[in-house]
Amino acid sequence: MTPNLAQSLLQSLIGGMVIGLAAGLFWLLNGRVAGISGLAAGLITRHWQGRTLENLLFLAGLPVGVLIYRAELGAPPFVLTEQPVVLVVGGVLVGLGTATAGGCTSGHGVCGLARLSPRSMVATATFMLVAMITVFVARHVLP
Amino acid sequence: MKPFRLIASLGCGILFGLGLVISGMSNPAKVLAFLDFFGAWDPSLAAVMAGAIPVTALFYWVARRRALDVSGAAFPNPPAQAIDRRLVLGAATFGIGWGLVGFCPGPAIAALALDWRPILVVAAMAVGFDVARRLRPAPTNLARDAVSGSVSP
Numbered sequence: 001m002t003p004n005l006a007q008s009l010l011q012s013l014i015g016g017m018v019i020g021l022a023a024g025l026f027w028l029l030n031g032r033v034a035g036i037s038g039l040a041a042g043l044i045t046r047h048w049q050g051r052t053l054e055n056l057l058f059l060a061g062l063p064v065g066v067l068i069y070r071a072e073l074g075a076p077p078f079v080l081t082e083q084p085v086v087l088v089v090g091g092v093l094v095g096l097g098t099a100t101a102g103g104c105t106s107g108h109g110v111c112g113l114a115r116l117s118p119r120s121m122v123a124t125a126t127f128m129l130v131a132m133i134t135v136f137v138a139r140h141v142l143p
Numbered sequence: 144m145k146p147f148r149l150i151a152s153l154g155c156g157i158l159f160g161l162g163l164v165i166s167g168m169s170n171p172a173k174v175l176a177f178l179d180f181f182g183a184w185d186p187s188l189a190a191v192m193a194g195a196i197p198v199t200a201l202f203y204w205v206a207r208r209r210a211l212d213v214s215g216a217a218f219p220n221p222p223a224q225a226i227d228r229r230l231v232l233g234a235a236t237f238g239i240g241w242g243l244v245g246f247c248p249g250p251a252i253a254a255l256a257l258d259w260r261p262i263l264v265v266a267a268m269a270v271g272f273d274v275a276r277r278l279r280p281a282p283t284n285l286a287r288d289a290v291s292g293s294v295s296p
Contacts, residue, residue, distance in 0.1 A: 015166020016194025022159035024202025031212035036249035061156020063256035079172035090244025095271020097237025114199035126234035134242025
């Protein structure tokens with residue numbers, strides 16, 4: 001294992017533990033599942049009676065956390081496709097898919113798997129596999 | 144509207160955002176490198192799940208011993224939903240989108256602090272949420288579900 005890979009794995013592990021802490025606290029303190037797609041989609045569908053402000057504050061916190069990192073450690077690496085079509089089509093599919101499946105990487109992948117939900121296991125395995133196939137086709141088949 | 148719940152929501156969101164950027168999830172290139180499993184694979188994001196899931200599980204375990212959450216409300220029951228075609232098709236659709244753009248909802252919103260382009264993704268996601276809402280069969284009883292706590296969009 002190269003030193004770079006070891007460092008990358010360690011940083012990802014630590015970041016993951018911080019994510020786990022945030023999701024765990026959201027559950028223990030407020031009884032809420034830290035499923036971002038659910039919190040965000042609920043703002044559109046007006047699903048959460050009486051919880052709208054809580055959801056907004058949680059979601060608003062996400063970029064604030066990134067800003068704090070930026071202020072202390074400088075801008076992190078960030079590479080995103082320039083193609084607007086990909087951004088829009090990808091975004092629509094993410095929104096449509098997560099709302100239909102009732103969760104995303106945080107809702108199913110972290111919170112659902114943490115409580116050993118069979119539903120979340122199926123969802124997570126599915127979106128992971130399909131995403132990997134998508135990348136394979138986009139990078140190694142189509143070009 | 145309890146101040147405690149509002150402050151806790153904001154605090155957890157900030158912490159979550161910190162975790163996303165520390166872990167590299169807010170960088171689509173890093174995510175796509177992990178999803179390039181059949182190509183040039185970067186395994187780093189596997190470590191994100193390895194870190195997140197046990198820590199979350201620990202809190203869920205602590206919570207099981209309590210009747211009420213710290214804010215004083217009853218814990219909601221998990222939604223009693225089947226593993227059905229909607230789940231699988233939804234997950235597959237999400238997977239295609241994720242594989243195309245390298246963003247899932249959390250990182251897209253968090254990355255608004257890094258660049259302006261995620262706004263397009265977030266707006267597109269909102270459109271996707273709305274399409275899903277329109278495609279969904281009529282809800283049985285949202286009010287009842289909200290009271291019992293078994294909610295999901």
